[in-house]
Amino acid sequence: MKQLLGYFTKRVIAGLLVIIPIYLAILVLLKGMKSLGQLVRPFTNILPDWLPAEQLLSLILVLLICFVIGAALRTRLGQSARERVEKGLFERIPGYGLFRSLTQQVAGDSRQTVWKPALVEIEDALVPAFIIEVFEDGRYTIFVPSVPTPLAGAVYILEASRVHPLDVSFTDAFKVISKWGSGAKDLVAAMENAKPRLDPAVTTHKVDSIP
Template identity: 80%
Template sequence: MKAALAYFAKRVVAGLLVIVPIYLAILVLLKGMKSLGQLVRPFSKLLPEWLPAEQFLSLILVLLICFFIGAALRTRLGERTRTRVERGVFEKIPGYGLFRSLTQQVAGDSRQNVWKPALVEIEDALVPAFIIEVFEDGRYTIFVPSVPTPLAGAIYVLEASRVHPLDVSFTDAFKVITKWGLGAKDLVAAMEAGTNRREVPMLVSKADGAP
């Protein structure tokens, strides 16, 4: 009975981790459209009557505001302002930093080291995983997602020799997990290609020093 309840609870949490951010994003979008309704109402009369002009213009205006905010955050001043706000407010919210890194990885920010795809050695197998944290002594905190709910899984602390970071995007690794392992051969190929690139300079240096 306890095992069944634990199984059910894990699946509920995994579902919530997917649904809640989507729900909140839609809620904020609708709230923004409603707030801007009065502002765009005079312009909505210029469009055909069959078109839901007020909702359409409100949506366009909200998206434009999001675009300009996103563009401003890419500037040096915007980056400093965002950092101050995050440190002063948002980073006090449990789990904010981790999920911020997750969303940045989804957006293709290659500078992020958190949620970096990897293949890790567990027993005699290679397991798709994500790097969450790097220790000062070189060890890694690893998140191994479950299938097919990759936002639930297990946490491991592994030696560096058992962790193979991959030069692939977060979304590519995420798809492999959600597709029950389909495409894992591409992750193995990326690992082997990275290993070969590291070995070539070592071989060259030995050759240069040979008599």
């Protein structure tokens, strides 16, 4: 009974970690649309009566505001302002930095080193995982997700020789885990392609030069 309760609790938490960000995003979107309703109301007459003009225009305006903010954050001034706000306010919130990196990975920011996909050596197996942080001595903090709920799992600290970072997107690695390992061959191929290969000509030359 205790094991069943623990299993149920872990799965509920994993589901909440997926649902809560989506719920909050929708809540903020609806709140923003409601706040902008009065602003777009004078323009509703240009649309047909059968169309929910106020809601539609509010949604478009909210999306445009999000686009402008996102584009501004890509500039040097925007990045500087964001860093000041994050350091002064958001980074004091426990777990903010980690989940920020996660969302940036999902958005395709290849510069992020947190939540970088990897294959790690655990016992005699290669295990899909994500790099959470890198120690000064070269070791890694690794998160090994469970299947098929990638946001729940176990944390390991491994030597660099047992960690193989992959040049694949976060979403590709996430899909492999959520699909019970289907597509893992692509992760292995990415790891093998990243390994340095000896030039056959150089190897032959070295062998021939031995007296």
